[in-house]
Amino acid sequence: MKRHLTKFEIGLRFVGALAMIFVVSGLAFSLAFWLTKWFYARHDVILPEYILQLINWGLGVFFLFVLIAIINLLTRPKQRAVWIEMMDALKRMAKGDFNIMLDRDKKYHGQIGDFIQSINDMAHELKQVEMLRQEFISNVSHEIQSPLTSIRGFASTLQREGLSPDEQKHYLSIIEKETTRLSKISDNLLKLTTLESEQQQVDPKRYRLDTQLENIVLACEPQWLEKELELELELEEAEIVANEEMLSQVWVNLIHNAIKFTPARGNVKVVLKRTEDQMKVQVADTGIGIAPEDQLRMFERFYKGDKQRTRTADGSGLGLSIVKKIVELHHGEIQVQSSLHSGSMFEVTLPAVYMSK
The missing domain is CATH 1.10.287 (Helix Hairpins)
Known part of the structure; x- marks a missing residue:
């Protein structure tokens, strides 16, 4: 700088x-x-x-x-x-x-020295961007390679003779599951790229936020009933001016994660509080929790955290990145409070009326 x-x-x-x-x-x-x-x-x-x-x-x-x-x-x-x-x-x-570091101290001060420092700063920033790009490519390759390997392996198995109809059906269901996973990765990557583009428009409209949250919870009923979870709703009547479709992705992701990482007969709670100019939505669970070191990186693309969480459910590590980007586009913020084996609570704070900048 x-x-x-x-x-x-x-x-x-x-x-x-x-x-x-x-x-x-x-x-x-x-x-x-x-x-x-x-x-x-x-x-x-x-x-x-x-x-x-x-x-x-x-x-x-x-x-x-x-x-x-x-x-x-x-x-x-x-x-x-x-x-x-x-x-x-x-x-x-x-x-x-970008491995460049010019020595300004022994050369010049003043304007030339400032120019040299600007080159050093530019090289450092571009090097960071390049490292992120390489990491992104590596993560995408890894995420795509895993389901492709499964599809190739089970497709080869299906070519064997002597397989029973039940075995064929089982292998085909795995192939279908992996292709769905690939499609989801592609869809999430497209969403994230669109959200990060400068041309992305929020296009806000007035609607009932409490009604939206209630409908999403009801749509998830088969998942939380299957695990015999107790799901509580504390929703104040509230209207918000925002992009309904975008925020729907936020609530679906947070509520699905709460259900996914909460053991059977646990508890999930969704709270909506409103003030004159803000909306606060809290999604809390009694699940396995998140380690402090993972909380620092959980909104990064493809970051999946510790093995305890990743082995309980599939995922590409893109969901929370999409959530954070949508919240930021609405000039809001998202915070998490969690500890291992004690559950998690995500809180999204949004302005009641979206104001473009």
Whole structure:
């Protein structure tokens, strides 16, 4: 990040520049004075006083330009070396090499030093982006490779002779499950890419948030009845101006996760509280909980957390990333409170009326 100069530093540089001008000018005009004095002492020169002063001034200006030219010739190779180094760094960055760190301390300060620091900052940021890109590609490849391997293996098994109808049906059901998983990964990736694009529009409308939450809970009834979960609703009547379809993805994801990670005969609770300008939706469960180290990364793409959670249910690790992005698009925030074996509580805070920025 570029550092702005303080008033003291600006004043100090200004004083330094003035001092340099006075020193160089004084040296030039002093040289002119002593040279003409030496010349006049050895030659009879009869000229008006103002002509003599004009000659001294002219010689002083001449020597001043000579000194400036000498200083420029002495410093130009150093400046040229710095510019060549900076241009080389930019060329390397253009080719994808971001392992660059120019040494500004031993080279230059001031504007050139700030430019060098900007190149260093740019290289660091691009290196971070490249690492994220490589990690993303690696995660996508891993997520896609797993179901493809299963499909290929069970398709090969189906070609064997002597399989009973029940065995064929079992293998086909696994293939169908894995293709559904692939389709879900593709769909979630498309959703996330769309949400992260600058062209994404929220298109808000007024609707009843409590009714939406109630309908989603009722749609999940087969899942929580199968596990004999106790599902509680505390919903205040509330209208919100937002994108109903987007927020539906948020509530479906959070409620499904609560059901998924809560053992049989556990408890899931959905609460809606409203104030004059905010809505708070809480989805709490008595499930297996989330470790503190996983809470720091749980909204990252493809992050699945510890083995205890990932072995209980399938998932691509994209759901919470989509949730967080949708909440941010509505200028809200999402927080989690959880500890292992003590359940989790996700709280989404949204403005009652979406205001575009």
